[in-house]
Amino acid sequence: MKEMKTGPSRTVRNRTLAAGLTIAMTAGIAGCGTSSTPVASSSSPITITLLGFAGWAPSAIAAKMAQTEFPAYAKKHWGINVKVAYATSPFADLYSKPASSLAAHSSEYSLIWGKGMWYGSFTGPKWIASVNSLIANSPELKTAQANFISPFIQKSYESYPYGSNHLWGIPSEGDALIMYVRKDLLDNPANQAAFQKAYGFPLPTTFTQWQTLSWSKFTDILKFFNDPAKGFYGLASEYSDSYDFMFNQAMTMVRDYGGHIWDRSTRQVYGVLNSPQADAGLKAYVGLLKYQPPGADTWGISHDIQAFTGGHVFAAWQWSAVGPAMFTPAMQGKVMAVPLPGNTVNGQFLQYSAVGGQAWNVNNFLGPRHKAAAFDFIKWWYLPSTQMQYAMQGGNSVLKSVVDNPTVQAHDPWYRAYRYTMTNKHLVDEYHNADYATLMSEIQKAWTAYATGEINSASLANTYAACRQQATLFNTGLTNTAPPTSCANVHL
Amino acid sequence: MNNDGGQRLRFMRQGLSLKAFAWILIIPVLAFFTIWNVVPFLWLLGLSFYRYYPTFGQPPKFLGLGNYISLMNDPNVWERIGTTFIFMVSAVGIETGLGLVLGFVFWSRRALWGRRLALTLLFSPMVLAPVAAGTFFRLIYDPLYGVVPYYIHAFFGVPKPNLLGNSHTAMLAVLATDVWMWTPFMTMMTIAALGAVPKAVLEAASVDRLKFWQRVRYVMWPYGKFILLLGVILRTIDAFKTYGLIAAMTAGGPGNATDVLSITLYREGFVSFDMGKGSALALFTLFIAVAFTSVYLYFLKNREREAIS
Numbered sequence: 032m033k034e035m036k037t038g039p040s041r042t043v044r045n046r047t048l049a050a051g052l053t054i055a056m057t058a059g060i061a062g063c064g065t066s067s068t069p070v071a072s073s074s075s076p077i078t079i080t081l082l083g084f085a086g087w088a089p090s091a092i093a094a095k096m097a098q099t100e101f102p103a104y105a106k107k108h109w110g111i112n113v114k115v116a117y118a119t120s121p122f123a124d125l126y127s128k129p130a131s132s133l134a135a136h137s138s139e140y141s142l143i144w145g146k147g148m149w150y151g152s153f154t155g156p157k158w159i160a161s162v163n164s165l166i167a168n169s170p171e172l173k174t175a176q177a178n179f180i181s182p183f184i185q186k187s188y189e190s191y192p193y194g195s196n197h198l199w200g201i202p203s204e205g206d207a208l209i210m211y212v213r214k215d216l217l218d219n220p221a222n223q224a225a226f227q228k229a230y231g232f233p234l235p236t237t238f239t240q241w242q243t244l245s246w247s248k249f250t251d252i253l254k255f256f257n258d259p260a261k262g263f264y265g266l267a268s269e270y271s272d273s274y275d276f277m278f279n280q281a282m283t284m285v286r287d288y289g290g291h292i293w294d295r296s297t298r299q300v301y302g303v304l305n306s307p308q309a310d311a312g313l314k315a316y317v318g319l320l321k322y323q324p325p326g327a328d329t330w331g332i333s334h335d336i337q338a339f340t341g342g343h344v345f346a347a348w349q350w351s352a353v354g355p356a357m358f359t360p361a362m363q364g365k366v367m368a369v370p371l372p373g374n375t376v377n378g379q380f381l382q383y384s385a386v387g388g389q390a391w392n393v394n395n396f397l398g399p400r401h402k403a404a405a406f407d408f409i410k411w412w413y414l415p416s417t418q419m420q421y422a423m424q425g426g427n428s429v430l431k432s433v434v435d436n437p438t439v440q441a442h443d444p445w446y447r448a449y450r451y452t453m454t455n456k457h458l459v460d461e462y463h464n465a466d467y468a469t470l471m472s473e474i475q476k477a478w479t480a481y482a483t484g485e486i487n488s489a490s491l492a493n494t495y496a497a498c499r500q501q502a503t504l505f506n507t508g509l510t511n512t513a514p515p516t517s518c519a520n521v522h523l
Numbered sequence: 524m525n526n527d528g529g530q531r532l533r534f535m536r537q538g539l540s541l542k543a544f545a546w547i548l549i550i551p552v553l554a555f556f557t558i559w560n561v562v563p564f565l566w567l568l569g570l571s572f573y574r575y576y577p578t579f580g581q582p583p584k585f586l587g588l589g590n591y592i593s594l595m596n597d598p599n600v601w602e603r604i605g606t607t608f609i610f611m612v613s614a615v616g617i618e619t620g621l622g623l624v625l626g627f628v629f630w631s632r633r634a635l636w637g638r639r640l641a642l643t644l645l646f647s648p649m650v651l652a653p654v655a656a657g658t659f660f661r662l663i664y665d666p667l668y669g670v671v672p673y674y675i676h677a678f679f680g681v682p683k684p685n686l687l688g689n690s691h692t693a694m695l696a697v698l699a700t701d702v703w704m705w706t707p708f709m710t711m712m713t714i715a716a717l718g719a720v721p722k723a724v725l726e727a728a729s730v731d732r733l734k735f736w737q738r739v740r741y742v743m744w745p746y747g748k749f750i751l752l753l754g755v756i757l758r759t760i761d762a763f764k765t766y767g768l769i770a771a772m773t774a775g776g777p778g779n780a781t782d783v784l785s786i787t788l789y790r791e792g793f794v795s796f797d798m799g800k801g802s803a804l805a806l807f808t809l810f811i812a813v814a815f816t817s818v819y820l821y822f823l824k825n826r827e828r829e830a831i832s
Binding site: 123126127130131134151152153154155156157272273324325326328329334337338343465466468469472476477479480482483484485486503507519522523 | 577578579580581598602665666682684687688689690776779780790793795
């Protein structure tokens with residue numbers, strides 16, 4: 032007997048599927064059209080949301096100021112009713128969280144603490160708004176631009192293409208890598224005598240002496256203070272593969288040893304990164320692990336701060352932005368912030384440091400009122416009183432008038448090292464292009480493999496990274512030079 | 524008049540056929556499934572044939588099978604598959620073994636003092652978010668402040684090991700955390716499987732004085748195998764796509780030591796924003812997951828056929 036047909040006919044099935052697909056597509060199209068925030072009525076309050084870094088004091092200080100000070104100022108001076116919300120992203124997702132939100136054309140975050148390194152990927156698809164006309168039409172911002180501590184600020188924090196006149200953000204905070212050292216140990220006469228006897232030169236005790244210190248002498252100092260039996264070590268630095276943690280410190284040392292990461296103008300990596308100088312720099316950086324606590328080969332910012340403020344290390348190679356966390360009440364009078372050591376190559380003293388900090392980037396998918404409020408926020412941020420208040424709460428201003436203010440310098444003891452480094456000709460900022468995140472991930476993978484002992488050769492780490500990065504740049508059309516065929520045999 | 528006939532009459536009286544009523548019930552689910560499953564899947568499939576980086580601000584470019592060919596020729600992808608299989612097989616194997624033992628213990632000792640509390644405590648890791656568990660264990664394994672390195676140092680007199688920072692121990696440390704988290708699930712499945720065996724059959728086996736292994740093989744296994752193998756299938760699929768735990772503990776490092784497919788997939792999609800290659804890799808991962816699930820199902824059905832014949 033023929034089985035009775037109980038299910039729906041093919042026609043019904045097809046029609047149902049077609050209807051379902053139509054509903055789905057209609058919903059999708061409707062969704063695409065409503066991605067921007069609708070323009071609120073003029074009387075309704077505007078909420079602007081800041082996206083900052085979780086656990087990062089400068090973001091938290093600025094957010095608190097924004098929430099408590101800005102609404103009253105905006106109401107009084109511009110007659111707008113604004114509320115400020117604060118969202119955060121963990122360090123591991125610092126780039127991917129705003130990027131994935133903006134890729135969906137979301138207006139969820141009004142102002143993003145962005146990085147100059149991200150501009151290649153944020154400006155191509157027009158995710159963030161240009162600030163050229165905002166600056167041109169704002170006397171406060173024009174004054175601020177002229178008052179930056181260094182021309183490097185505009186290049187690094189604002190421009191894309193790098194160094195051009197196309198501006199996409201305005202610094203929220205300046206930052207660079209410096210060294211925090213234990214002043215009390217350096218000033219100890221017994222330590223001074225013992226060190227002089229052992230190494231034949233005096234312990235550097237002043238800022239000026241640290242300005243010209245070499246990596247080799249710094250290593251002697253670390254060796255002197257390193258005492259694992261007592262649970263005390265020489266240094267805490269970053270070797271984690273999260274975000275750009277290992278990259279900045281290691282890159283600094285690669286540059287100090289005469290190496291380069293890539294050729295910025297030709298976007299050539301292979302043959303540049305895999306060089307004897309870059310290998311020597313990487314080897315020297317990983318060699319510093321000998322004077323660091325167990326497990327330091329995977330450490331990031333918070334570990335360093337804990338180790339230093341917990342009294343486990345003599346020095347911490349960290350950002351000037353973490354100054355407020357390093358000069359704790361318990362460490363009062365015991366800490367000194369100094370420039371990074373350097374290295375003499377071909378008669379030239381190379382003293383590189385990496386630039387940090389963030390810029391305010393305005394989400395380009397905001398409605399007109401929200402965008403106007405976000406721009407007003409930036410103007411408020413650059414009021415002299417706001418900048419002064421930020422500095423007095425521990426933030427790093429980029430304005431000469433604030434940085435050179437004796438009251439601020441006395442209040443923020445890391446400012447001298449911060450200013451010195453920010454105005455140093457060897458301050459660098461890398462990877463301003465659309466492939467930034469991939470390049471960063473690839474080099475950190477190779478370098479952390481070397482730092483953790485997965486591979487034993489700095490040369491292999493650099494060659495692997497050079498091959499991968501060259502392939503990335505070639506595949507995305509940012510260079511016409513493909514990696515050599517020998518790269519097929521290069522593995523971690 | 525039977526019940527079906529009664530229902531049919533009621534619908535017809537309301538001017539609605541049974542078939543139409545069935546469609547009314549099924550359409551919301553079908554629409555939901557279409558919107559949230561079929562459309563994204565087709566979108567993903569379509570994207571996998573394009574080169575598309577949202578970060579470049581350029582329109583997608585058709586590549587045909589280019590992304591798939593690139594994946595097949597990429598030795599790193601094969602390495603990641605290898606790492607994923609090592610993680611998956613080890614995790615599911617250990618969890619199943621331990622789950623069986625614990626399941627038997629809790630099932631056979633119903634009058635055990637504190638059984639309920641022990642079961643509650645045992646199941647608690649399973650309800651934690653993997654990212655929270657990963658963060659928790661990252662601190663436990665921390666060589667400076669962590670409990671595990673402290674006791675290894677105290678008991679064995681060796682320097683405090685950096686378990687997550689060493690490429691030889693990182694995978695073991697991550698595996699141990701996964702086992703801690705998911706063995707309770709296999710324990711639960713074992714208890715459920717044993718609960719499916721009719722009491723009368725067990726009593727008959729007892730009267731017949733079957734040995735323990737005979738009871739397991741001929742009494743418990745035929746009744747409990749479906750539930751147990753379902754547990755193994757679910758755990759296998761879950762272990763294959765583990766992301767949160769590893770992302771929080773090592774993010775795939777050090778180097779490539781714990782870099783499983785899901786971490787690579789996240790990196791392609793949300794770090795590099797290579798949507799084409801990321802989509803191709805997602806489909807490739809889906810294909811592998813479906814393939815080994817099919818093997819399990821085949822095995823299950825085959826045994827069933829053998830039993831009938």
